[in-house]
Amino acid sequence: MDAAYRWQSHQVGVPPHPLLLRSFGEYESNHDGKPQPPVLVLGARESHATDPPVRDADLVGVCLVVRAMSRTSSLPGPLVRLDLTGELISCSGVRTIAAVLQVSSSLCSVLLRRTHVGDDGAAALGAALSCSMLQELDLGESAVTDAGVRYLVRGMQVHGAPPSFKILLLDGNAIGDAGAIEVVTLVEEGSSLSTLSLHPALPRFLSKEVEAALQVACELSRVNLEYKGHPVSLDALASPRARVLSQRPAKRSSEHLASWMAATERELRELKWLLRSSSARLDGQHKKLGLMSWRHGSMRLSSWLGESSRSAHSGLTAVLRESA
Structure with missing residues (x-):
């Protein structure tokens, strides 16, 4: 060769x-x-x-x-x-x-x-x-x-x-x-x-x-x-x-596969717990934001009503003065 x-x-x-x-x-x-x-x-x-x-x-x-x-x-x-x-x-x-x-x-x-x-x-x-x-x-x-x-x-x-x-x-x-x-x-x-x-x-x-x-x-x-x-x-x-x-x-042996599946199941349970806790925290944040938004809206409504009342009172006063 x-x-x-x-x-x-x-x-x-x-x-x-x-x-x-x-x-x-x-x-x-x-x-x-x-x-x-x-x-x-x-x-x-x-x-x-x-x-x-x-x-x-x-x-x-x-x-x-x-x-x-x-x-x-x-x-x-x-x-x-x-x-x-x-x-x-x-x-x-x-x-x-x-x-x-x-x-x-x-x-x-x-x-x-x-x-x-x-x-x-x-x-x-x-x-x-x-x-x-x-x-x-x-x-x-x-x-x-x-x-x-x-x-x-x-x-x-x-x-x-x-x-x-x-x-x-x-x-x-x-x-x-x-x-x-x-x-x-x-x-x-x-x-x-x-x-x-x-x-x-x-x-x-x-x-x-x-x-x-x-x-x-x-x-x-x-x-x-x-x-x-x-x-x-x-x-x-x-x-x-x-x-x-x-x-x-x-x-x-299937022991390796079984251990991997058990570890994966534990990780999934931990992930679900984290998702639930995160969801609860987000719900709390949403409620706080909603309450803050409601308070802010109420303050704006009160301010608008006060301004409207003052404007109406000044208008009525001007009319009374003209009629007198």
Whole structure:
């Protein structure tokens, strides 16, 4: 595979990246005379911290190799986990990945945490997921806003989400209530998600109402809601049953939901008490204002009657003087 990567990189005029080249070489050396490993991991900088950063142009040769693996192999090849965490990947590189997702059935995991995906990159992924066999998508801390979440979710709603899609990580982005509501609609529509993370980056936060709706939707759909995404093991990705994650998360206890409902009921009772007390105070203020208005009106009426009486008395006096 490293030879294929070298050749594809030469065809596009980009030198092979040492980190990606080493990933292909390590995969081939690991199964020399042994059973083939189920997952080909490309990237994973934690083990090669001295290599230069992976850029958008470096993805072209890799994506061509991944596409060729799906088209030329008569037997099912390995699953491909593309781990680009912390690399210099922008929307252009994400569009390259999206193009491969539409034609490759081997790309099962795309990790783009701490990159520069942006809203346009999220939109490209949302339009391409329907034709893929993707199981995990990590867009945490990748400059995605409410608009990008809307494009991603609407793309899956319009074109369809892959049945193997289990993990969606969006934590650490500038997401507010609008983006969270889009994800709630995706969960409520009965998607195949089993793990979700959506906690926004500080200083942003979700309102209590939206966070409660998200928790309830995940509880009802049996989706594990996390505050920060955690990587999935390779054994979980290499499930033998149709190459999907077959293990559903254990059903969470209803104690959390019951405690949340009890707390909400207490808050509602307190709110009703505050409303009643406020209403009583307002009624008292209205009565005082009414009494003051009545007194003011009475004073004005008395003043007007006094002025009228004085005017009539002066007029009568003038008439009597003229008649005399």
